[in-house]
Amino acid sequence: MAETIPTKSKILKQSSECIKDSQNQICRELVSQIEKLQLVEFDQNRFKCQSSLLGLQSELIEAYFLKESYNEKMSFMIPYVIKNC
Numbered sequence: 001m002a003e004t005i006p007t008k009s010k011i012l013k014q015s016s017e018c019i020k021d022s023q024n025q026i027c028r029e030l031v032s033q034i035e036k037l038q039l040v041e042f043d044q045n046r047f048k049c050q051s052s053l054l055g056l057q058s059e060l061i062e063a064y065f066l067k068e069s070y071n072e073k074m075s076f077m078i079p080y081v082i083k084n085c
Contacts, residue, residue, distance in 0.1 A: 008081070011033065011037065014026060015034075015059075016078065018060055019060070034060070035057065037053055038050045046085075048084040055076075056077040056081055
């Protein structure tokens, strides 16, 4: 069974929500979904998009695991994903 890759707009919406509240199960799943998408971008030689997605993944992981010390409420990488993907 083929897995579907989420759309960019869905990833951006969920990422914004997860940066603000990383307690959600969706946030953990989103990291995996972005991983699949960045591999597709790599296969298409779209390295700027891939790098932007990797940066967004890093922000989500940081927000999830360092929630007490993570005080950013806006994503730094979302504008780069919008621009490069």
